[in-house]
Amino acid sequence: MEEGGVAGLWKEVRELSLGNDVERLESPPSPLQFLRQFVSPNRPCIISNATLHWPALSSWAADGGGDEEYLSRALGRDCKVSVHLTPDGRADAIVPLTSSSPPLSVSTPDEDEDEEEDEDGYTSSLLCFASAHVERMPFSLALQHIANSGSPSSSSFVAYAQEQNDCFRSEYSALASDVESHIPWASEALGCLPEAVNLWIGNHRSETSFHKDHYENLYAVISGEKHFLLLPPTDVHRMYILQYPAARYSFNQETGEFSLKLEKPLRYVPWSSVDPYPSSSSIEQRQRSMFPRYFSGPKPFECTVKAGEILYLPSMWFHHVRQSPDSRGRTIAINYWYDMQFDIKYAYFNFLQSIDYHLAKPSAKVSEYHEESLDDDRTAISDVIHDCPHATKPKLGNNVQYG
Numbered sequence: 001m002e003e004g005g006v007a008g009l010w011k012e013v014r015e016l017s018l019g020n021d022v023e024r025l026e027s028p029p030s031p032l033q034f035l036r037q038f039v040s041p042n043r044p045c046i047i048s049n050a051t052l053h054w055p056a057l058s059s060w061a062a063d064g065g066g067d068e069e070y071l072s073r074a075l076g077r078d079c080k081v082s083v084h085l086t087p088d089g090r091a092d093a094i095v096p097l098t099s100s101s102p103p104l105s106v107s108t109p110d111e112d113e114d115e116e117e118d119e120d121g122y123t124s125s126l127l128c129f130a131s132a133h134v135e136r137m138p139f140s141l142a143l144q145h146i147a148n149s150g151s152p153s154s155s156s157f158v159a160y161a162q163e164q165n166d167c168f169r170s171e172y173s174a175l176a177s178d179v180e181s182h183i184p185w186a187s188e189a190l191g192c193l194p195e196a197v198n199l200w201i202g203n204h205r206s207e208t209s210f211h212k213d214h215y216e217n218l219y220a221v222i223s224g225e226k227h228f229l230l231l232p233p234t235d236v237h238r239m240y241i242l243q244y245p246a247a248r249y250s251f252n253q254e255t256g257e258f259s260l261k262l263e264k265p266l267r268y269v270p271w272s273s274v275d276p277y278p279s280s281s282s283i284e285q286r287q288r289s290m291f292p293r294y295f296s297g298p299k300p301f302e303c304t305v306k307a308g309e310i311l312y313l314p315s316m317w318f319h320h321v322r323q324s325p326d327s328r329g330r331t332i333a334i335n336y337w338y339d340m341q342f343d344i345k346y347a348y349f350n351f352l353q354s355i356d357y358h359l360a361k362p363s364a365k366v367s368e369y370h371e372e373s374l375d376d377d378r379t380a381i382s383d384v385i386h387d388c389p390h391a392t393k394p395k396l397g398n399n400v401q402y403g
Contacts, residue, residue, distance in 0.1 A: 006237055006355065010298050013234045017041055022230065022303040022311075024048060031188035034312075039189060039216065042314045042345060044230060046303060050310040051220050056178040061223035061307055062328040072140040074174055081171045082163040083142045084132035085251050087258050089158035089205035091132035094244055094271055097260060129244040129269040130260060132160070133251040143201070147329040150203035156256040160206040166196035168334060175199075183218045183310070183336055190216060194336040201332050208321040210239060210272035215337035217313035221305045224331030228311065229276055229320040230301040233349040238293040239318055240273040241353075276300070276320055305333075315340035316349055 014020060023045045029037070038045050051057060059070050067073075075081075084091050137145075145159035163171065182193050195215065212233070219226070231238065246263045274294045278284035288295045300320075305311045307326075313319060323331040340346070 006352070007297070009234050010238070013232060014298060018043060018232060022046055022301050028185050031185045034185055035189040038312055039314070042232070044301070044314055044317065045312050046305060047310045047312065049308060051179070051222070052308050054179050056175070056222050057308055059178060060332055062326040068328065071175070072143065075139045075172065076174065077138070079139045079174070080136050081139050081142050081161060082167065083135050083137055083145065084160045084162050085135055085157045086132045086160075086249055087157060089160065089207050090209065091130070091160065091162070092211070093130055093209040094127050094273060095130045095260070097126045097128045097247060097262070127244060128247040128262065129271050131246065131248045133249040133258070135251070143330070146201055146203055150205060150325065150329045157251060157258070158203070158205045161199065161201040164196070164198045166198065168197040168199040172199050179334055186218050186336070186338065190338045192339055195339050196337040198335050198337070199332075200335070201330055202323060203325050203329055203331065204323060206323060210274055210276070210318050210320045212316050212318050213337070214315055214340055216315050216340055218336040218338070219305065219311040219313055220334050221307050221309055222332040222334060223307055224326045225307070225324040226305045226331065226333060227322045227324065228303050228305065230303070230313070231318040233316040234352065235297065235318070236349070236353045238297050240291050240294065241270050242273055243268040244271055272318065
């Protein structure tokens with residue numbers, strides 16, 4: 001395929017199918033309308049007034065007049081839930097394995113290697129895919145941590161109830177009567193019931209980096225607001241997906257400090273390298289230099305999902321999520337994952353991603369960055385593999401397959 005062909009596809013798919021905005025429906029569609037207009041063409045939409053009949057809209061949400069103690073009372077005193085803790089609210093994200101910003105200690109492949117700190121406080125070290133520290137705790141305590149960690153000055157961590165793995169039907173099953181067990185018009189259109197139902201409770205510091213899911217996603221906001229950036233599967237080459245070594249945070253309750261360590265045996269996670277909201281002008285400049293296809297291509301679709309609304313997020317769409325809390329400092333949402341159809345669309349997108357191409361000749365700076373990054377990764381990873389005899393060899397590059 002010619003270099004300009006895929007870039008042309010980014011614009012063409014918007015002109016012929018997607019448009020420039022996420023369509024908003026004022027009421028739930030019929031199953032046939034949903035299937036024909038959104039599922040089959042792989043188009044997102046927001047459905048307003050979709051869940052106003054749910055008891056959760058009034059009993060869980062502060063702005064809906066809900067009792068502050070209702071959730072804790074309904075779940076019971078002995079209910080424990082899984083809460084994800086991170087230093088900054090960014091779980092499942094690409095971070096430097098070493099950082100000068102306290103309170104974070106790290107385990108690096110080579111502790112004796114000299115490292116230079118840049119103006120943003122980061123050392124030039126291996127990037128990794130960092131997962132959160134997961135703590136089981138009483139639900140009432142989880143709510144306190146989520147509310148308190150909304151302010152950096154009042155907490156050394158950010159708490160986010162985001163266990164996934166069908167957590168609503170396991171950890172939060174006592175709340176089942178407050179929402180629908182499935183979305184009827186979606187279930188009929190898709191011909192199945194949800195594979196998983198998940199509950200999300202966080203604050204404004206909780207952020208989800210760009211990723212995709214192999215599910216048809218019906219995402220219902222109950223309290224607060226969710227802010228999405230969306231890119232269709234055709235834009236996969238703009239995501240700069242690389243294989244990153246997996247690491248995990250560990251939180252010490254006594255010292256209030258995090259450590260970040262590579263997993264053993266070593267494994268790799270394909271993940272987007274792009275941060276759409278750089279924290280400083282220098283980081284933004286570096287991002288634009290390293291990932292020009294994202295920043296110079298068509299703008300991502302932006303949408304805000306409010307309480308009482310449902311976002312239909314089609315399978316394999318890349319999405320980045322931030323949130324605004326309610327008056328109690330928390331955002332609550334529930335999502336329904338339906339199995340996707342592994343049909344011709346899946347085969348097409350899988351083929352598209354397998355194409356190894358460059359939109360244009362990378363600039364010297366970008367080229368040097370990638371070569372240096374790969375060299376640094378290979379050196380550091382070799383040290384880790386030496387200590388992890390059962391580790392698999394790294395797969396560096398952006399030819400990551402769906403599936």
